[in-house]
Amino acid sequence: MPTYKVAIVGAGPAGYFAAQALNNSADNDRSFAIDMFERLPTPWGLVRSGVAPDHPKIKTVSKVFEKIATGENFRLFANVEIGKDLSVEQLQDRYDAVIIATGTSLGKNLGIIGENLRGSLSAASFVPWYNAHPEFSGVDVPMDSDTAVVIGGGNVAMDVARMLALEPKELDPTDTADHAIEAFKKSAIRKVYIAIRRGAEHAAFTSPELRDLPKLEHTNVIINEDEINAAIARVGDSPEKDVKSNLDAMLHIAQNQKTEHDRTIEFLFFHTPKEIQGNNQVEGVVFSTPNGEVTIKSGLVVTAIGYNAIDIPGIPFENGKVVNSDGRVNGNMYVVGWAKRGPSGVIGTNKSDAAAVIELLNQDLSEPKNKNDIAELLKDKKVVTQKDWEAINAAEIAAGEPLSKPRRKGITWDQLMAHAEIYFF
Ligand SMILES: Cc1cc2nc3c(=O)[nH]c(=O)nc-3n(C[C@H](O)[C@H](O)[C@H](O)COP(=O)(O)OP(=O)(O)OC[C@H]3O[C@@H](n4cnc5c(N)ncnc54)[C@H](O)[C@@H]3O)c2cc1C
Numbered sequence: 001m002p003t004y005k006v007a008i009v010g011a012g013p014a015g016y017f018a019a020q021a022l023n024n025s026a027d028n029d030r031s032f033a034i035d036m037f038e039r040l041p042t043p044w045g046l047v048r049s050g051v052a053p054d055h056p057k058i059k060t061v062s063k064v065f066e067k068i069a070t071g072e073n074f075r076l077f078a079n080v081e082i083g084k085d086l087s088v089e090q091l092q093d094r095y096d097a098v099i100i101a102t103g104t105s106l107g108k109n110l111g112i113i114g115e116n117l118r119g120s121l122s123a124a125s126f127v128p129w130y131n132a133h134p135e136f137s138g139v140d141v142p143m144d145s146d147t148a149v150v151i152g153g154g155n156v157a158m159d160v161a162r163m164l165a166l167e168p169k170e171l172d173p174t175d176t177a178d179h180a181i182e183a184f185k186k187s188a189i190r191k192v193y194i195a196i197r198r199g200a201e202h203a204a205f206t207s208p209e210l211r212d213l214p215k216l217e218h219t220n221v222i223i224n225e226d227e228i229n230a231a232i233a234r235v236g237d238s239p240e241k242d243v244k245s246n247l248d249a250m251l252h253i254a255q256n257q258k259t260e261h262d263r264t265i266e267f268l269f270f271h272t273p274k275e276i277q278g279n280n281q282v283e284g285v286v287f288s289t290p291n292g293e294v295t296i297k298s299g300l301v302v303t304a305i306g307y308n309a310i311d312i313p314g315i316p317f318e319n320g321k322v323v324n325s326d327g328r329v330n331g332n333m334y335v336v337g338w339a340k341r342g343p344s345g346v347i348g349t350n351k352s353d354a355a356a357v358i359e360l361l362n363q364d365l366s367e368p369k370n371k372n373d374i375a376e377l378l379k380d381k382k383v384v385t386q387k388d389w390e391a392i393n394a395a396e397i398a399a400g401e402p403l404s405k406p407r408r409k410g411i412t413w414d415q416l417m418a419h420a421e422i423y424f425f
Contacts, residue, residue: 002368003031004096009082011038012045014337014350015101016065019074021351021358030365034074035095035374039081040134041384041416042392043069045103047347049133052159053174054166056406061347069386077374078384079417085381086374088314092332094371097361100315100322100335101354104307104343108320110151114276115303118142123156123304130163130184132177132409134416142281143187145299149285151273152304153196154204158213160302165192165265167218175400175407191264193296195271195287200231200250201243203269206346210249213265214256222266225254231269276301307343327357334361388420395419 006022008015015036022032042048044062051058069076082088082102091098107122109115119142128136143164150161163171168184176184196203200223213221228251235243250267271287277295278284284297308320315333316323321342322335329335336354338345345353375383384392392410396419399408410416 001028001031003033004365004368005033005035005094005371006097006099007091007095007374008034008036008099008101009091010045010101010103010337010339011036011040011043011065011076011078012101012103012337012350013047013061013065013347014103014339014354015045015099016068017351017354018099018101018336018358019068020064021355022361023068023071023073024355025358025362030362032073034071036069036074036076037080037082037086037091038076038078038384039084041079041389041413041420043076043078043389049128049131050156051131051347052163053131053176054162054170056174058347059406069389074386076384076386076389077378078389080378080381080383083312083314086377088312088333090377091374092314094374096332096365096368096371098333099357099361100312100329100333100339101337102309102312102339104309104320104338106308106310106320107303108306108308110273110303110305112273112275114278114282117276117278117282118280119278119282119299120276120301121303123152123160123302124307126160126302127156130176130180132175132180132411134411134413137177137179137411141183142299143183143189145297146188147191147193147296147298148189148300148302149296149298150192150194150302150304151285152194152306153198153202154304154306155206155209157194157196157304158205158209160304161192161194161265162213162216162219164189164300164302165219165263166216167263170218173404175396175405175409177409177411179411189300190262191266193266193268193298195268195273195285195296197270197272199234199269200228200247200267201235201239203246203250204344205246207242207245207249210246210253214253214258218261218263220258220261220264221253222257222264223250223254224267224269225251227267227269228254307338309339326360327353328360328364332364382417384417384420392416392419 107124
């Protein structure tokens with residue numbers, strides 16, 4: 001039976017779901033030997049460094065990833081960056097197929113004055129900072145003013161607002177980075193605005209996330225009821241199911257507002273950012289609204305307006321995504337996940353997406369080529385294998401146990417590599 005060698009670049013949900021789809025498509029005629037490459041010493045992509053730490057249930061999908069990873073036909077090569085440690089050409093040459101699953105990690109800019117001031121951050125820095133991504137532990141997050149502004153109308157904006165407005169003690173039993181918990185405890189922020197460019201009917205939140213908001217035990221959530229009623233009137237009698245569900249969830253929040261807490265999240269619709277004001281540091285944000293210009297005084301602005309993919313030499317990119325036709329890129333290269341579609345869709349969306357691409361890949365495969373093992377090109381590199389990662393994982397979980405946390409994450413590259421060290425020799 002022929003065995004095809006497949007390289008998957010990126011150990012996020014899309015990469016693992018591609019591996020799963022390959023396994024599901026194996027039969028008496030073909031099997032797959034899968035090598036997964038990841039630039040960080042840790043796998044799981046945004047499940048580790050994106051998903052909010054106060055939503056631990058969502059991270060249980062990692063059990064599915066680990067089951068795939070312990071298959072006999074699977075090898076993890078973490079701490080290996082494609083485009084730097086190995087080239088795309090080397091992969092294309094040594095594998096029957098190469099699947100790009102590198103996501104989109106670069107925050108989009110607003111392109112307005114003041115965006116580079118201290119205190120103006122992208123969610124693409126703020127989120128990995130609180131999630132202990134080893135490249136973001138040093139991000140400067142000034143939280144000494146009483147108000148923060150989050151710009152964006154999707155789930156990332158909502159995560160960011162929630163993290164800023166939570167009672168920080170609620171983060172103690174989570175895997176939030178130690179430095180972030182400490183900073184949130186010192187934070188003076190008590191009011192967080194989510195500023196959304198359009199009306200409530202166009203917001204890209206998903207309704208389960210909206211319905212979770214009123215469950216916050218120490219935070220008021222304010223939505224103007226008139227705004228939601230106006231949006232309901234605008235969409236008419238037969239809105240799309242998701243829009244209706246979102247508007248219902250927002251109406252529920254608007255009609256059941258709490259005001260007793262000293263921490264508040266407030267939604268502002270039809271607020272288009274015009275300028276971030278300040279001298280050396282953010283002092284306020286100017287918005288244009290249907291009623292004229294409005295300035296909100298604030299020392300912290302976080303933009304959550306989407307992501308672009310980072311270019312990797314040897315892969316064609318356009319408009320922040322890999323150029324592709326239904327996941328086919330060129331030659332034996334394919335793309336899945338956010339690198340293919342752009343930054344939209346929940347974790348599960350990547351599963352059906354990957355399955356469809358693997359179907360095409362299977363159609364394209366001809367005779368397997370007998371190729372040399374990639375490991376010989378990585379002799380001088382400290383590769384984090386699945387065993388090494390399991391050592392990091394176990395060390396983090398053990399460190400979290402006495403603190404009733406699911407894990408206490410390593411926050412620097414060195415710390416993570418040290419956890420794995422015993423397996424290197
Ligand atoms: C802040 C945030 C919160 C989210 N919360 C939720 C949620 O609560 N629920 C939900 O269902 N979805 C959530 N999502 C969406 C979900 O995370 C995505 O659908 C999913 O992670 C996309 O998977 P991916 O594999 O395409 O990309 P990613 O998860 O980004 O994985 C890409 C991987 O590729 C690696 N990589 C990049 N470049 C290279 C390279 N050159 N060489 C080797 N490796 C490389 C990266 O390090 C990363 O590990 C959230 C997204 C964000 C941004």
